Amino acid sequence: MPERTDTAAETAAVLFSEPGARWRAVAYGPIICLLLLGAELAAGVTPHWFALLFCAVLITGFGVLQVYAARTHVSVELTGEYLRNGAETTPVRSIAAVLPADSDEPWEDGRALGELTGVPRRRTAIGLRRTDGELVRTWAKDHRALRATLQEAIGARNSGPVDDTARDD
Template identity: 60%
Template sequence: MTDAGDGTTILFAEPGARWRSVAYGPLLCLIVLILEMLTSADVHWFALVFCAALIAGFVVLQVIAGQRHVSVELTDTALRDGTETLALALIDAVLPERDEESWDDEDWESARSLGELSGVPRRRKGIGLRLVDGELVQAWAKDHRGLRAALTTAVGGAVVSDEAPPSAEETEDRHSENGADR
């Protein structure tokens, strides 16, 4: 937990993109330059400097976009996914993870995702949230289990299940799909 500077405590954070990735392209060009100098080949100064600057420029744009649109921050008062901030007081419950063995989708999987993107960003997983007005939304993060645990603690309750636990009779009659346990 860290202090955000405005009196709130950061419980979970993902930057979305890191500035160190800007250096990868110029570093590769530097390696090529060194190899050209060591092998006594023609050194392509202009091309390598131009490519390094061009690659770095494009990556700077990607980092700025990543930090704006796919960063996540959970404080003790709000959850920010991308450009959308949701007050924790508006969250009624953190819904359970999708059952991987179930053929049916959870209701929250088709709900609106937080942020201004049309869905959950690539390489991120959704987390179902029920708001106090009954609306379902999806929060998302790369480390979805870490965000789920922090959200559950911050909202002040356990993960809510919409189903009743199976009875002992149902558990005994349940067989695997391929029939291997019969």
């Protein structure tokens, strides 16, 4: 039986990913409330059960909202097929080049990918030239890894498999 290569599965593999926020952050509030409960019990005072429970639930609720929003709007994912910044997905085939930081092209003024008005805090922008000539900015915390992976993905696309069926024999 001939060996089959599934190019769809290969291109769908995640090459780079940043989740935006981690769900473990939701547990910080309840952990602090448990520590306070332990301190009250150790000190021999009457525990403030209602206040500690109320604060734990309130902080957990806000934490869930914050993590959900960050995972929706500040996450980054790159596969062989697409680059996703937040809720915006850009096909890799529409990216012509990854621009160097000291590029003469004014990519710093380009639109930031995603549905945010700019590059999120604690993220670094990377300039991209799209095939239609538009200059845009992608972003990530680990911008060096994203830049290198993007360059590899675009290089692999440009040096992809050659179509031998169109030969003149």
